[in-house]
Amino acid sequence: MEAVKLTYPDGERRLTALDEVSLTVAAGELAAVVGPSGSGKSTLLAVAATLLRPDSGRVVVAGADTAEMSAGERTALRRERIGIVFQQPNLLPSLTAVEQLLVVEHLRGGNVRAARARAAGLLESVGLDAGRRRRRPHELSGGERQRVNIARALFAGPSVLLVDEPTSALDHERGARIVDLLAEVTRTHGTATVLVTHDRGLLGRADRVLSMRDGRLD
Protein backbone atom coordinates (compact mmCIF):
# COMPACT_ATOMS: atom_id res chain seq x y z
CA MET A 1 0.00 0.00 0.00
CA GLU A 2 1.06 3.50 -0.76
CA ALA A 3 0.38 6.74 1.15
CA VAL A 4 -2.78 5.32 2.67
CA LYS A 5 -4.87 7.61 4.81
CA LEU A 6 -7.89 6.36 6.73
CA THR A 7 -10.05 8.36 9.11
CA TYR A 8 -12.98 7.40 11.35
CA PRO A 9 -15.77 9.77 12.39
CA ASP A 10 -15.07 11.10 15.90
CA GLY A 11 -17.82 13.48 17.01
CA GLU A 12 -17.50 16.71 15.04
CA ARG A 13 -14.03 15.80 13.86
CA ARG A 14 -12.33 12.81 12.27
CA LEU A 15 -9.75 10.60 13.88
CA THR A 16 -6.81 9.71 11.66
CA ALA A 17 -6.19 5.97 12.15
CA LEU A 18 -3.72 5.63 9.26
CA ASP A 19 -1.62 8.63 8.34
CA GLU A 20 0.07 8.29 4.95
CA VAL A 21 1.09 4.69 5.53
CA SER A 22 3.21 2.97 2.88
CA LEU A 23 4.10 -0.70 3.11
CA THR A 24 5.19 -3.17 0.46
CA VAL A 25 5.73 -6.80 1.39
CA ALA A 26 7.43 -9.15 -1.05
CA ALA A 27 6.32 -12.70 -1.81
CA GLY A 28 7.92 -15.01 0.75
CA GLU A 29 8.55 -12.19 3.23
CA LEU A 30 7.26 -12.05 6.81
CA ALA A 31 6.81 -8.46 7.99
CA ALA A 32 5.85 -7.90 11.62
CA VAL A 33 4.04 -4.77 12.79
CA VAL A 34 4.22 -3.81 16.46
CA GLY A 35 2.75 -0.86 18.29
CA PRO A 36 0.65 0.16 21.27
CA SER A 37 -3.08 -0.41 21.51
CA GLY A 38 -4.96 2.08 19.34
CA SER A 39 -1.97 2.83 17.10
CA GLY A 40 -3.81 1.58 13.99
CA LYS A 41 -2.57 -1.98 13.53
CA SER A 42 -5.98 -3.62 13.09
CA THR A 43 -7.05 -0.82 10.78
CA LEU A 44 -3.93 -1.42 8.68
CA LEU A 45 -4.89 -5.10 8.27
CA ALA A 46 -8.51 -4.24 7.46
CA VAL A 47 -7.37 -1.87 4.70
CA ALA A 48 -4.90 -4.46 3.36
CA ALA A 49 -7.73 -7.02 3.38
CA THR A 50 -9.89 -4.57 1.35
CA LEU A 51 -12.48 -4.68 4.15
CA LEU A 52 -12.07 -0.91 4.64
CA ARG A 53 -11.52 1.58 1.82
CA PRO A 54 -8.92 4.25 2.49
CA ASP A 55 -9.77 7.96 2.20
CA SER A 56 -6.75 8.32 -0.07
CA GLY A 57 -3.73 6.33 -1.21
CA ARG A 58 -3.41 3.06 -3.08
CA VAL A 59 -3.86 -0.57 -2.03
CA VAL A 60 -2.36 -3.03 -4.50
CA VAL A 61 -2.86 -6.77 -3.97
CA ALA A 62 -1.01 -9.26 -6.18
CA GLY A 63 -0.39 -6.51 -8.73
CA ALA A 64 -4.02 -5.33 -8.90
CA ASP A 65 -5.09 -1.84 -7.79
CA THR A 66 -8.11 -2.44 -5.53
CA ALA A 67 -9.51 1.09 -5.98
CA GLU A 68 -10.61 0.27 -9.51
CA MET A 69 -12.48 -2.87 -8.50
CA SER A 70 -16.21 -3.33 -7.97
CA ALA A 71 -17.44 -4.71 -4.64
CA GLY A 72 -17.87 -8.13 -6.28
CA GLU A 73 -14.33 -8.07 -7.63
CA ARG A 74 -12.99 -7.18 -4.19
CA THR A 75 -14.93 -10.07 -2.65
CA ALA A 76 -13.44 -12.45 -5.24
CA LEU A 77 -9.97 -11.02 -4.56
CA ARG A 78 -10.40 -11.67 -0.82
CA ARG A 79 -11.58 -15.20 -1.43
CA GLU A 80 -8.82 -16.13 -3.88
CA ARG A 81 -5.80 -14.04 -3.03
CA ILE A 82 -5.98 -12.95 0.61
CA GLY A 83 -5.70 -15.25 3.63
CA ILE A 84 -6.82 -13.78 6.94
CA VAL A 85 -5.96 -15.16 10.38
CA PHE A 86 -7.74 -13.42 13.22
CA GLN A 87 -6.91 -13.52 16.90
CA GLN A 88 -9.69 -15.98 17.69
CA PRO A 89 -9.80 -18.89 15.25
CA ASN A 90 -13.58 -18.57 14.60
CA LEU A 91 -13.88 -22.21 13.65
CA LEU A 92 -17.33 -23.71 13.14
CA PRO A 93 -18.08 -25.77 16.27
CA SER A 94 -19.77 -28.74 14.58
CA LEU A 95 -17.12 -29.37 11.91
CA THR A 96 -13.92 -31.41 12.05
CA ALA A 97 -10.58 -29.83 11.22
CA VAL A 98 -10.65 -31.18 7.64
CA GLU A 99 -14.20 -29.93 7.15
CA GLN A 100 -13.21 -26.39 8.25
CA LEU A 101 -11.04 -26.28 5.12
CA LEU A 102 -13.57 -27.97 2.86
CA VAL A 103 -16.07 -25.21 3.67
CA VAL A 104 -13.69 -22.84 1.89
CA GLU A 105 -13.79 -25.06 -1.21
CA HIS A 106 -17.58 -25.23 -1.02
CA LEU A 107 -17.83 -21.41 -0.81
CA ARG A 108 -15.54 -21.10 -3.83
CA GLY A 109 -17.82 -23.43 -5.77
CA GLY A 110 -15.06 -26.01 -6.12
CA ASN A 111 -15.09 -29.81 -6.00
CA VAL A 112 -15.22 -30.64 -2.29
CA ARG A 113 -14.53 -34.35 -2.75
CA ALA A 114 -11.43 -33.69 -4.83
CA ALA A 115 -10.23 -31.12 -2.28
CA ARG A 116 -10.24 -33.57 0.65
CA ALA A 117 -6.72 -34.94 0.06
CA ARG A 118 -5.31 -31.43 -0.35
CA ALA A 119 -7.00 -30.31 2.90
CA ALA A 120 -5.53 -33.32 4.73
CA GLY A 121 -2.06 -32.61 3.31
CA LEU A 122 -2.20 -28.97 4.33
CA LEU A 123 -3.29 -29.86 7.87
CA GLU A 124 -0.49 -32.43 8.05
CA SER A 125 1.99 -29.73 7.02
CA VAL A 126 0.89 -27.46 9.87
CA GLY A 127 1.26 -30.28 12.38
CA LEU A 128 -2.10 -32.11 12.63
CA ASP A 129 -1.86 -35.86 12.20
CA ALA A 130 -4.70 -38.02 10.83
CA GLY A 131 -6.32 -38.49 14.26
CA ARG A 132 -6.30 -34.77 15.11
CA ARG A 133 -7.69 -33.87 11.67
CA ARG A 134 -10.93 -35.69 12.53
CA ARG A 135 -11.45 -33.69 15.73
CA ARG A 136 -13.88 -30.84 16.28
CA PRO A 137 -12.60 -27.50 17.65
CA HIS A 138 -13.54 -28.18 21.29
CA GLU A 139 -11.46 -31.39 21.16
CA LEU A 140 -8.35 -29.53 19.98
CA SER A 141 -5.90 -27.41 22.01
CA GLY A 142 -5.67 -23.64 21.49
CA GLY A 143 -2.47 -24.07 19.51
CA GLU A 144 -4.04 -26.73 17.29
CA ARG A 145 -7.07 -24.54 16.66
CA GLN A 146 -4.78 -21.73 15.56
CA ARG A 147 -2.97 -24.19 13.23
CA VAL A 148 -6.29 -25.14 11.64
CA ASN A 149 -7.05 -21.44 11.29
CA ILE A 150 -3.74 -20.89 9.47
CA ALA A 151 -4.29 -23.91 7.20
CA ARG A 152 -7.77 -22.61 6.35
CA ALA A 153 -6.36 -19.19 5.45
CA LEU A 154 -3.82 -20.87 3.13
CA PHE A 155 -6.28 -23.25 1.51
CA ALA A 156 -7.23 -21.09 -1.46
CA GLY A 157 -3.53 -20.46 -2.23
CA PRO A 158 -3.44 -16.74 -1.32
CA SER A 159 -0.69 -14.31 -2.33
CA VAL A 160 -1.13 -12.30 0.85
CA LEU A 161 -1.48 -13.60 4.41
CA LEU A 162 -2.74 -11.14 7.05
CA VAL A 163 -2.40 -12.22 10.66
CA ASP A 164 -3.79 -10.32 13.66
CA GLU A 165 -2.40 -11.20 17.13
CA PRO A 166 -2.38 -14.98 16.56
CA THR A 167 -0.71 -15.74 19.87
CA SER A 168 -2.83 -13.72 22.29
CA ALA A 169 -4.79 -16.78 23.48
CA LEU A 170 -1.63 -18.92 23.88
CA ASP A 171 1.22 -19.19 26.36
CA HIS A 172 4.66 -17.98 25.25
CA GLU A 173 5.97 -21.37 24.16
CA ARG A 174 2.92 -22.26 22.05
CA GLY A 175 2.84 -18.70 20.70
CA ALA A 176 6.46 -18.96 19.62
CA ARG A 177 5.71 -22.20 17.77
CA ILE A 178 2.81 -20.55 15.94
CA VAL A 179 5.09 -17.73 14.79
CA ASP A 180 7.68 -20.33 13.68
CA LEU A 181 4.92 -21.96 11.66
CA LEU A 182 3.94 -18.62 10.10
CA ALA A 183 7.58 -18.03 9.10
CA GLU A 184 7.71 -21.50 7.57
CA VAL A 185 4.46 -21.25 5.59
CA THR A 186 5.51 -17.81 4.35
CA ARG A 187 8.55 -19.48 2.73
CA THR A 188 6.86 -22.64 1.49
CA HIS A 189 3.71 -20.96 0.17
CA GLY A 190 5.49 -17.78 -0.93
CA THR A 191 2.95 -15.48 0.69
CA ALA A 192 3.53 -11.82 1.47
CA THR A 193 2.75 -12.06 5.18
CA VAL A 194 1.92 -9.24 7.58
CA LEU A 195 1.85 -10.21 11.25
CA VAL A 196 0.48 -7.84 13.85
CA THR A 197 1.63 -8.63 17.38
CA HIS A 198 2.06 -7.11 20.81
CA ASP A 199 4.68 -9.67 21.74
CA ARG A 200 8.13 -8.29 21.02
CA GLY A 201 9.67 -11.59 22.09
CA LEU A 202 8.42 -13.18 18.88
CA LEU A 203 9.93 -10.70 16.47
CA GLY A 204 13.18 -12.61 15.93
CA ARG A 205 11.36 -14.77 13.36
CA ALA A 206 10.29 -11.85 11.17
CA ASP A 207 12.26 -10.71 8.12
CA ARG A 208 11.36 -7.12 8.94
CA VAL A 209 9.88 -5.36 11.95
CA LEU A 210 7.89 -2.14 11.61
CA SER A 211 6.57 0.04 14.42
CA MET A 212 3.23 1.72 14.35
CA ARG A 213 2.52 4.80 16.44
CA ASP A 214 -0.43 7.19 16.15
CA GLY A 215 -1.28 5.89 12.70
CA ARG A 216 2.25 6.22 11.37
CA LEU A 217 4.47 3.36 10.34
CA ASP A 218 8.26 3.28 10.46
Ligand SMILES: Nc1ncnc2c1ncn2[C@@H]1O[C@H](COP(=O)(O)OP(=O)(O)OP(=O)(O)O)[C@@H](O)[C@H]1O
Ligand atom coordinates in the same frame (compact mmCIF):
# COMPACT_ATOMS: atom_id res chain seq x y z
N1 LIG B 1 -14.85 1.62 13.81
C1 LIG B 1 -14.20 2.62 14.40
N2 LIG B 1 -14.78 3.82 14.56
C2 LIG B 1 -14.12 4.84 15.14
N3 LIG B 1 -12.85 4.78 15.57
C3 LIG B 1 -12.21 3.61 15.44
C4 LIG B 1 -12.84 2.46 14.85
N4 LIG B 1 -11.95 1.44 14.85
C5 LIG B 1 -10.82 1.92 15.41
N5 LIG B 1 -10.97 3.22 15.76
C6 LIG B 1 -9.92 4.08 16.36
O1 LIG B 1 -8.82 4.12 15.45
C7 LIG B 1 -7.57 4.06 16.14
C8 LIG B 1 -6.78 2.86 15.66
O2 LIG B 1 -7.45 1.66 16.09
P1 LIG B 1 -6.92 0.19 15.75
O3 LIG B 1 -7.95 -0.75 16.28
O4 LIG B 1 -6.58 0.10 14.32
O5 LIG B 1 -5.59 0.10 16.63
P2 LIG B 1 -4.75 -1.17 17.08
O6 LIG B 1 -3.34 -0.74 17.04
O7 LIG B 1 -5.14 -2.35 16.27
O8 LIG B 1 -5.21 -1.40 18.58
P3 LIG B 1 -5.32 -2.79 19.39
O9 LIG B 1 -3.92 -3.30 19.53
O10 LIG B 1 -5.93 -2.36 20.68
O11 LIG B 1 -6.21 -3.69 18.60
C9 LIG B 1 -7.92 4.04 17.62
O12 LIG B 1 -7.85 5.36 18.11
C10 LIG B 1 -9.34 3.53 17.64
O13 LIG B 1 -10.02 4.03 18.77
